[in-house]
Amino acid sequence: MSEKQRKVLLFNFWYAWTDGEIAARMEVRNRTVYTLRRRTFKAIRNSMSKEAQSYELTYDLINLLNPSPTSMPNATATWWNIQTV
Numbered sequence: 001m002s003e004k005q006r007k008v009l010l011f012n013f014w015y016a017w018t019d020g021e022i023a024a025r026m027e028v029r030n031r032t033v034y035t036l037r038r039r040t041f042k043a044i045r046n047s048m049s050k051e052a053q054s055y056e057l058t059y060d061l062i063n064l065l066n067p068s069p070t071s072m073p074n075a076t077a078t079w080w081n082i083q084t085v
Contacts, residue, residue: 005040008033 004026011022019033026033 001040001043005036005043008036009040012037 007026008022011017011025017025019030022033023030
């Protein structure tokens, strides 16, 4: 995240400044503030999405390599083995 993007988020959420106040402080236009905020949110969403996909993939691999009785379809567990119904 660029310094300008961080400033927009800081001014917007910490100080609760309007786009006009942020634009005046940063010496840019209101539309620039809007665009910086939108790009920042998009980058955060993409980063979180990739992280979530990574966790899901890791979880799927763990289940694939080490299946539990509850993750297997049509299976019941007994104390000595797993029997497929």
